Amino acid sequence: MKQRALWSVVLAAAVLVAGCGSASKSSSGGGDGKLVVWDWKSGDGDVAGYVEKAKADFAAKHPGVEVEFVAQPFDQYYTLLGAAIQAGKGPDVILFNGGGQLRDRADALLPLDEHVAADRSRLAGWDAFTKDGKTYAAPVTLQGHPLYFNKALYNKAGLDPNAPAKTWTEFVEDCRVITEKTGARCFAQGNKEGIGIQFFLSAMGSAVLTPQEYDSWIAGKRNWSSPDVKRVFELWKEAGDSGLNNDGANSTAMFNDAFAVFQSAKAAHVIGLVSDVGHWKDFGEFIDPADLGVMPAPVVNPAATPSLPYDGGIGYGVAKWTKDPKRAADLVRSLTSADALKAFHTGAGAIASDPGIDVSSAGPAATAIVSAIKTGKPALHVALPVKTVDLMGRLSQQLLSGSTTVDDVVAQLAASDTTG
Amino acid sequence: MPSRQAGPIGRVRRAKRAGRARRAGRVDRLAPFVLVAPAVLVVVLLRLWPLVLGINFSFTGDGELNGTAVGLDNYLALLDDPLFRTSLRNVGLLVLLLPIAVAIPGLLATFIHLKVPGHRVYRGVYFFPAVLSPVIVGAIFTLLLSFDGPLNAALGGLGLPPVDWLGDPDVAIFAVVGVHVWATFGMALVVFLAGFSTLDPSLLDAAKVDGASFVQTLRHVIVPGLTRTIQFVFVTTMIGMLTSMFGLLYVMTGGGPEGSTYLPEYYIWMQQGRFDRPALASAASTALFVAMLVVGLAQVAVLRRTGKED
Numbered sequence: 001m002k003q004r005a006l007w008s009v010v011l012a013a014a015v016l017v018a019g020c021g022s023a024s025k026s027s028s029g030g031g032d033g034k035l036v037v038w039d040w041k042s043g044d045g046d047v048a049g050y051v052e053k054a055k056a057d058f059a060a061k062h063p064g065v066e067v068e069f070v071a072q073p074f075d076q077y078y079t080l081l082g083a084a085i086q087a088g089k090g091p092d093v094i095l096f097n098g099g100g101q102l103r104d105r106a107d108a109l110l111p112l113d114e115h116v117a118a119d120r121s122r123l124a125g126w127d128a129f130t131k132d133g134k135t136y137a138a139p140v141t142l143q144g145h146p147l148y149f150n151k152a153l154y155n156k157a158g159l160d161p162n163a164p165a166k167t168w169t170e171f172v173e174d175c176r177v178i179t180e181k182t183g184a185r186c187f188a189q190g191n192k193e194g195i196g197i198q199f200f201l202s203a204m205g206s207a208v209l210t211p212q213e214y215d216s217w218i219a220g221k222r223n224w225s226s227p228d229v230k231r232v233f234e235l236w237k238e239a240g241d242s243g244l245n246n247d248g249a250n251s252t253a254m255f256n257d258a259f260a261v262f263q264s265a266k267a268a269h270v271i272g273l274v275s276d277v278g279h280w281k282d283f284g285e286f287i288d289p290a291d292l293g294v295m296p297a298p299v300v301n302p303a304a305t306p307s308l309p310y311d312g313g314i315g316y317g318v319a320k321w322t323k324d325p326k327r328a329a330d331l332v333r334s335l336t337s338a339d340a341l342k343a344f345h346t347g348a349g350a351i352a353s354d355p356g357i358d359v360s361s362a363g364p365a366a367t368a369i370v371s372a373i374k375t376g377k378p379a380l381h382v383a384l385p386v387k388t389v390d391l392m393g394r395l396s397q398q399l400l401s402g403s404t405t406v407d408d409v410v411a412q413l414a415a416s417d418t419t420g
Numbered sequence: 421m422p423s424r425q426a427g428p429i430g431r432v433r434r435a436k437r438a439g440r441a442r443r444a445g446r447v448d449r450l451a452p453f454v455l456v457a458p459a460v461l462v463v464v465l466l467r468l469w470p471l472v473l474g475i476n477f478s479f480t481g482d483g484e485l486n487g488t489a490v491g492l493d494n495y496l497a498l499l500d501d502p503l504f505r506t507s508l509r510n511v512g513l514l515v516l517l518l519p520i521a522v523a524i525p526g527l528l529a530t531f532i533h534l535k536v537p538g539h540r541v542y543r544g545v546y547f548f549p550a551v552l553s554p555v556i557v558g559a560i561f562t563l564l565l566s567f568d569g570p571l572n573a574a575l576g577g578l579g580l581p582p583v584d585w586l587g588d589p590d591v592a593i594f595a596v597v598g599v600h601v602w603a604t605f606g607m608a609l610v611v612f613l614a615g616f617s618t619l620d621p622s623l624l625d626a627a628k629v630d631g632a633s634f635v636q637t638l639r640h641v642i643v644p645g646l647t648r649t650i651q652f653v654f655v656t657t658m659i660g661m662l663t664s665m666f667g668l669l670y671v672m673t674g675g676g677p678e679g680s681t682y683l684p685e686y687y688i689w690m691q692q693g694r695f696d697r698p699a700l701a702s703a704a705s706t707a708l709f710v711a712m713l714v715v716g717l718a719q720v721a722v723l724r725r726t727g728k729e730d
Contacts, residue, residue, distance in 0.1 A: 076693070078693050078694070078696070079689075079692055079693035082692060082693070082696055082698055086698060104483075104695075104696045105696060107483075107484070192586070192587070192673070192674065192676060192677070193674045193676065194676065247567050247568065247582075248566065248567020248568065248582075248584050248587050249587075250584065250587035250588075250676070250677045251565075251566060251567055251584050251585070251586040251587025251588075251592075251677065252566070252567065252587075257566070386694060386695055386696075387695055390690075390694070390695070393676070394676065394677075394678050394679045395678075397587075397589075397676060397677045397678045398678050401587075401588065401589065401677070401678070403589070403678070
């Protein structure tokens with residue numbers, strides 16, 4: 001009996017130890033003949049064509065090297081990735097959102113400049129994956145914040161949809177007419193998660209800041225005490241106070257309740273995205289694509305030049321612990337090859353990082369967006385540290401509810417931005 | 421028998437047997453340790469050791485300071501962070517709201533026990549939300565409580581102004597706690613009903629004969645008779661509020677508006693997942709652990725005291 005008990009204990013311990021050992025093996029870094037890619041996309045059916053094209057391109061260069069895509073749930077993605085970085089081992093190639101999410105983790109990535117030099121002029125959106133002059137990922141899609149408008153509501157209100165307002169004053173007047181004639185509000189606004197202010201800052205920023213102010217903001221020299229920066233937050237407050245937004249903006253989720261307000265013609269404008277969701281493709285399913293317009297931000301400051309705010313949306317980087325950096329970088333190049341990106345655009349409905357791709361079949365809004373990429377600039381909110389963006393979300397809610405002042409908001413953001 | 425045998429053979433056998441006995445004695449002494457080893461190992465390796473690592477980790481830095489000791493910096497940063505202070509204040513608010521969260525199932529259980537018309541239906545209906553996941557409950561109530569949702573439409577029908585239930589920082593935390601109570605009171609109700617079954621019905625009959633009103637019955641018969649049940653429900657409801665509101669918060673408010681609905685759990689998740697500050701998250705976890713330890717010790721004290729009353 002005792003012996004049997006002893007054996008069962010030993011067996012149980014062995015199982016336990018084996019269990020511990022094998023738990024860490026799955027989906028961590030590849031060995032000699034294998035590369036592991038982490039993302040939150042490859043599980044979706046609509047990017048199957050993209051994955052296939054990228055794999056084929058890579059297999060032609062490196063036959064015999066297996067590529068494993070591990071699709072993680074997006075909600076947990078950066079938590080899981082944080083654990084992998086903490087442990088110093090994990091996937092070889094990693095999908096990132098551009099901006100803060102990548103920059104905060106740049107010390108776990110390899111600079112790719114020498115490997116992707118040949119793609120640099122073909123693709124757009126590199127800035128979002130660059131930190132201190134070094135590139136850490138190659139862009140797959142672009143993410144931007146155009147001002148969409150519903151031409152049908154313009155027609156109904158007796159306005160010319162082909163000549164939308166050029167200045168903020170005209171814009172507000174047009175909105176007054178639209179609300180009077182159709183009952184629709186000016187902006188579909190969702191600021192429950194503090195996303196509304198991010199889109200607003202970036203979409204309106206180029207119409208308020210002078211080009212010099214804009215460029216230094218992106219370069220990291222942000223002058224929070226400048227009257228123009230303050231003006232953006234004043235506009236935000238005015239839009240809320242004067243009823244341009246839909247009611248309850250602070251409890252409306254941008255994804256997708258605010259977009260639903262726009263799609264159901266309860267608001268005439270929305271600051272949306274260009275890729276993934278809340279974009280020309282989504283809106284086109286509810287509003288006739290011919291009625292979906294994209295307009296430049298109405299000018300607030302005569303010294304400003306409105307431009308499309310866009311950045312690299314998602315892109316692939318290489319972990320610094322990968323065994324063969326050249327090989328992993330080649331996989332990144334395959335993942336951003338023209339064929340693969342074309343498949344991504346048609347499959348997932350994204351504006352790919354290669355503006356040379358033909359998007360004419362996607363409707364006039366997509367064409368208008370792609371044609372604005374040449375003169376576009378990086379989005380203002382993407383340049384901010386994640387911590388400051390989060391604070392800005394909460395402060396913007398206070399501005400809408402009237403529990404703080406613009407001066408206080410700008411001061412708090414300035415403090416957060418410098419300590420970041 | 422061998423022991424009676426004289427001579428060298430007997431001695432050898434005796435020695436062998438003594439050896440066996442010694443071995444058997446050693447096995448007997450070691451067996452308990454070996455047998456509890458798996459349980460102890462599981463607890464030590466998978467619970468205590470990570471806990472020690474986590475606490476140790478909370479004294480190191482994030483980002484560029486990763487791995488270097490920073491002393492109490494993380495804890496000072498926590499105290500300095502208005503969001504963490506809000507989350508602690510909200511914990512205090514939950515403690516204050518606890519009597520209401522206990523009184524609701526208590527009262528409803530009383531009605532069911534007193535066999536109000538339709539009590540069988542109510543018993544099932546009240547328990548029903550307890551089987552729904554917080555995500556589903558949160559999604560349903562996000563729709564109901566949205567600014568242009570049915571609840572505000574009903575208020576409008578009564579001529580009342582709309583309330584931004586999830587968008588007003590003074591209202592949102594109460595809305596979320598209210599939904600949490602709605603979703604979880606079924607379990608407490610069942611515990612109360614079980615408590616009622618131990619209540620002596622002759623006492624209730626005597627009260628009825630003496631002409632006691634409902635309030636008098638509640639105060640002088642039911643509450644004193646259910647002291648232990650009430651204490652148990654208090655402790656379990658408190659723990660439920662502190663540890664299982666994440667799903668509702670995530671779906672309904674995302675910590676907002678203006679950060680007014682943060683709880684420590686949500687704060688920890690944001691620091692680790694969004695801001696990539698695992699060491700600060702560890703410090704917040706340690707702080708939450710200490711808070712839970714206090715609640716847990718209070719629970720042990722309460723249960724021990726009620727145990728003595730038996």
